Each structure stands twice: as structure tokens, then as C-alpha cells.
Amino acid sequence: xxxxxxxxxxAPAADAEIAIQISxxxxxxxxxxxxxxxxxxxxxxxxxxxxxxSGSGKSVxxxxxxxxxxxxxxxxxxxxxxxxxxxSVELDKMRMETGFLFQSNALYDSMTVRENLEFPLRRHGIQxxxxxVDELVxxxxxxxxxxxxxxxxxxxxxxxxxxxxxxxxxxxLKPKIILYDEPTTGLDPxxxxxxxxxxxxxxxxxxxxxxxxxxxxxxxHIAADRIVMLIDGTCYxxxxxxxxxxxxxxxxxxxxx
Amino acid sequence: xxxxxxxRFLTEIAEVTRFTTKFFRExxxxxxxxxxxxxxxxxxxxxSLGLVAITAFIMGLVIxxxxxxxxxxxxxxxxxxxxxxxxxxxxxAPVITALICAGKIGSGIGAELGSMKVTEQIDAMEVSxxxxxxxxxxxxxxxxxxxxxxxxxxxxxxxxYGAYLGSNIRGVVSWDLYxxxxxxxxxxxxxxxxxxxxxxxxxxxxxxxxYQGFNSKKGTEGVxxxxxAAVVISSLLVFIIDLIAVQITDLAGLT
Numbered sequence: 001x002x003x004x005x006x007x008x009x010x011a012p013a014a015d016a017e018i019a020i021q022i023s024x025x026x027x028x029x030x031x032x033x034x035x036x037x038x039x040x041x042x043x044x045x046x047x048x049x050x051x052x053x054s055g056s057g058k059s060v061x062x063x064x065x066x067x068x069x070x071x072x073x074x075x076x077x078x079x080x081x082x083x084x085x086x087x088s089v090e091l092d093k094m095r096m097e098t099g100f101l102f103q104s105n106a107l108y109d110s111m112t113v114r115e116n117l118e119f120p121l122r123r124h125g126i127q128x129x130x131x132x133v134d135e136l137v138x139x140x141x142x143x144x145x146x147x148x149x150x151x152x153x154x155x156x157x158x159x160x161x162x163x164x165x166x167x168x169x170x171x172x173l174k175p176k177i178i179l180y181d182e183p184t185t186g187l188d189p190x191x192x193x194x195x196x197x198x199x200x201x202x203x204x205x206x207x208x209x210x211x212x213x214x215x216x217x218x219x220x221h222i223a224a225d226r227i228v229m230l231i232d233g234t235c236y237x238x239x240x241x242x243x244x245x246x247x248x249x250x251x252x253x254x255x256x257x
Numbered sequence: 258x259x260x261x262x263x264x265r266f267l268t269e270i271a272e273v274t275r276f277t278t279k280f281f282r283e284x285x286x287x288x289x290x291x292x293x294x295x296x297x298x299x300x301x302x303x304x305s306l307g308l309v310a311i312t313a314f315i316m317g318l319v320i321x322x323x324x325x326x327x328x329x330x331x332x333x334x335x336x337x338x339x340x341x342x343x344x345x346x347x348x349x350a351p352v353i354t355a356l357i358c359a360g361k362i363g364s365g366i367g368a369e370l371g372s373m374k375v376t377e378q379i380d381a382m383e384v385s386x387x388x389x390x391x392x393x394x395x396x397x398x399x400x401x402x403x404x405x406x407x408x409x410x411x412x413x414x415x416x417x418y419g420a421y422l423g424s425n426i427r428g429v430v431s432w433d434l435y436x437x438x439x440x441x442x443x444x445x446x447x448x449x450x451x452x453x454x455x456x457x458x459x460x461x462x463x464x465x466x467x468y469q470g471f472n473s474k475k476g477t478e479g480v481x482x483x484x485x486a487a488v489v490i491s492s493l494l495v496f497i498i499d500l501i502a503v504q505i506t507d508l509a510g511l512t
Contacts, residue, residue, distance in 0.1 A: 068380055092386045106381035109372070124386040 012079030019209035025074035052230030099170035196222035302404035313412035317419025367487030370470025401463030
């Protein structure tokens with residue numbers, strides 16, 4: 001029996017027009033089929049949102065894209081490379097170019113803001129001088145509107161500040177793609193809107209492609225060019241906010257009413 | 258058809274075995290997280306010194322005070338240092354140290370990793386190019402394996418000092434006479450098995466704390482449960498390991 005695994009090398013195409021291409025993705029946990037033949041494409045430089053009900057598999061989808069969950073079938077291509085059969089070393093290379101903003105921020109409680117920001121740099125083995133690291137930290141904090149918070153602990157920050165610091169940690173590696181998992185969960189509507197506008201600013205400054213997982217229509221309206229409707233585990237519809245809002249399909253309509 | 262409870266129990270055993278096997282696999286692979294290992298040694302070892310020392314001191318004192326009347330009744334008061342030192346070094350100091358560590362360190366690891374799990378910090382580590390098992394589990398288990406024997410040796414020394422003070426509450430035993438009697442009584446067959454078993458205590462406390470934390474579920478309630486389960490299971494394992502160690506020592510003729 002041949003048990004040799006053929007791992008792909010992560011080699012993103014520099015001129016790829018599609019940042020993320022998902023084809024026939026199937027994910028199930030036991031008898032629970034979360035995603036069924038889910039397919040869609042995120043063009044480079046664009047911002048898409050995936051809208052779906054709680055428990056519809058939005059977070060599972062985004063975790064498949066970052067390689068935290070292995071799909072049962074289907075392919076996920078990041079800039080032309082299928083990442084579903086990458087080994088851990090190649091996955092790390094992909095993750096250096098793909099930022100992930102966690103729903104719960106996932107800031108390390110025992111570390112200061114600065115240490116949180118430096119962590120991905122150190123762990124990915126990126127060789128930088130102390131001055132370069134200082135500059136990257138300062139730049140990331142300025143870009144999320146929180147300069148001077150380097151020495152604060154996560155426990156000292158408000159919900160909105162934590163979200164911004166988590167975003168700064170994502171930005172420190174200057175990713176080409178940013179995945180946002182419920183970026184406004186737990187925030188008041190005003191702070192949620194601020195985060196939405198910040199996401200737009202970040203996309204412009206860093207020229208990233210973004211995929212936002214959310215059920216917050218305000219945030220999606222601000223931050224996403226197009227919306228992917230995730231219903232019954234499939235890509236039910238794709239359109240702009242206004243197109244989908246005008247839809248007469250009851251399943252789509254129920255999100256906008 | 259097996260009862261559901263038995264299936265759950267067997268599944269849990271299989272999961273713990275898999276988790277433990279992974280430890281032995283990961284420990285042999287580079288890269289070793291030396292800085293994090295030292296940090297954990299500091300937290301697990303240095304930060305537990307005071308608690309272990311105070312408990313060991315009290316245990317030495319109390320065992321001596323409690324044993325004295327019985328020995329006096331048989332006219333064997335002079336045997337007090339001998340009897341107490343063997344009890345403390347062979348059994349009481351290592352087991353009490355392990356139980357304290359199961360409570361303090363086991364629950365700490367369970368709660369810390371559980372909280373990291375439910376707030377996605379473990380996933381964030383993986384996304385940041387870090388093997389979370391290596392960074393969080395291997396370092397903590399190695400630190401408990403190394404630190405608990407050191408704490409147990411400290412507990413031996415402090416409890417023997419407590420026993421010396423206990424001997425002098427009702428009687429008079431000089432410093433030299435007490436320690437001469439203690440060292441004349443204790444042999445390698447008393448000391449080595451008792452130190453050896455503490456390595457296994459350390460392993461059990463570390464791996465169970467990490468397993469419970471890594472498999473924490475259901476938010477903050479799950480974190481509490483993980484911490485609680487880490488203490489209960491690792492304390493039970495300390496007694497089981499102790500029982501096995503005593504049987505092996507007995508079979509080897511070291512008693």
C-alpha cells in the first residue's frame with residue numbers, strides 16, 4: 001500500500017486575479033453536514049462578506065480557508081495554490097500572507113500589546129532588527145488608531161480597543177488577504193460601525209483582499225463589495241448589498257427585513 | 258451493546274492515550290521551546306516553593322507530635338527520628354508535594370489552557386506559525402516532570418526540619434543527634450524510589466492539566482470544569498502511581 005503523501009508547495013501566483021477560490025467544499029462533523037458543495041471566488045483586491053444565520057457554518061468556512069479545519073472534500077485555492085493538502089511548513093507560509101481576525105480577538109492575556117504584536121513576527125521567523133520591529137509595531141498601532149498602547153495588557157483594553165489591537169496584530173505581517181470572523185460581535189453599534197470603516201481604510205492602505213464573516217448587516221454594508229449568502233450549507237446567492245436587499249427570494253429577504 | 262457511560266469512559270481513555278503519545282512524538286522533534294520551558298519552570302517550581310515548604314514543615318511537625326505518645330507508651334521514644342524520617346522521605350513528603358502541585362499547578366494549567374482554548378488563543382498561535390502542542394503542552398509537562406522532584410526533595414528537607422522541632426517540643430534531642438539518627442536510618446533504597454516516583458507524579462499532573470485545558474468546551478463553564486477535572490484526576494493518578502511504585506519497590510526487595 002502506498003502511503004506516501006504528495007504535499008503541495010505554497011507558491012502564490014504574483015499576478016493572480018483571484019485571491020480565494022473555493023470549489024465544491026464539503027465539511028461535515030459526524031452526521032452534521034455543515035457545508036455542501038460550497039463554491040465561490042474572491043477577486044484580488046475586493047472585499048466580500050459571507051452572510052448566514054448563526055450555526056450555518058460561516059466560521060467553519062473561514063477556518064477551512066486558514067487551514068484550522070480540514071474539509072472532507074473540495075479545494076481551496078489561495079492565489080492559485082490549493083491549500084487543502086499543504087503540510088504544516090507550507091501552511092505557515094500561506095498564513096504569513098493571510099491574516100485572521102478572530103471573533104474573540106484571541107489576544108494573549110499574559111502578554112502586553114507590544115508582545116502580542118511581535119508574536120507572529122518572532123514565530124514566523126521573520127528576521128528584523130529591533131528598530132524595524134519598533135517601526136512595524138508603531139505603524140500597525142497608528143493604522144488602527146491606537147498609538148502609544150504598546151505596554152498595556154489586554155485586560156486593560158475595552159472591547160473595541162481589543163478588536164483594533166487584534167487587527168494590528170494581523171496587519172504586522174502585511175498580509176495580502178485578511179479574514180474577519182464576526183468582527184463586530186460583542187461591540188455596540190457605534191463601535192461596530194467604526195470597526196467597519198477601519199476595515200475599509202485598512203483595505204485601501206494595505207491593498208488587501210478581505211473576506212468578512214458576519215451577520216451584522218451594518219458592518220457588511222460598510223465593508224463589503226459583495227455578499228455571499230450561505231444558506232443550507234451552500235452558496236445560495238451572491239450580489240451587492242442593494243441587489244440582495246431588493247431580492248424577492250424569501251430566504252434572502254428574511255436577512256434584510 | 259456497551260453502556261453509554263462505559264463507552265464515554267473508554268473514549269476518554271483513548272483520547273488521553275493519544276494526547277500522551279503525541280507528547281512523546283513532539284518532544285523528539287525540533288524546535289524545542291526553551292524560553293517557554295524556563296518560564297514554566299519558574300512558575301511551576303519557584304512560585305510553588307513557599308506553599309510546598311510551609312506544608313512540608315507542618316507535616317513534619319504534626320507527624321512527630323502525633324507519633325510521639327505511641328512510641329513513649331512502648332518505651333521507644335528514641336526511635337522517633339528514625340521512624341518519622343522514613344515515613345516522611347518515603348511517603349509523606351513526595352505524596353503531599355504531588356497533591357499540592359496537583360491542586361495548584363494542575364488546576365492552573367487546566368484553567369489557563371482552557372481559557373486559551375475558549376478564547377481562540379490556541380488557534381491564534383497556530384495561525385501565527387506556532388505548534389501550540391509543542392509551545393503549551395510539551396513545555397508545561399517537561400517543567401512539571403523536572404520541578405516536582407525538586408520540590409519533593411525540598412519538602413523532604415523542610416519536613417525533616419519540622420520533625421526536629423516537633424521532637425523538641427516535649428523532649429530534648431540535640432541537632433547533631435537528630436540528624437545523625439536520620440542519616441543513619443535513611444538509605445538509598447528509601448530515597449531513590451521516592452524521588453523516582455515524583456517524576457511520574459510530575460508527568461501525570463502536567464499531562465492531565467494540559468489534556469483537560471486543551472479539550473475545554475462550553476465557554477467559561479467549561480474552563481471551570483477543566484480546572485476541576487485536572488485536580489481530581491491528577492490527584493487520583495498520584496495515588497495510583499504511588500500504589501504501583503510501592504508494589505514495585507516491594508517486589509524489588511527495597512522495602
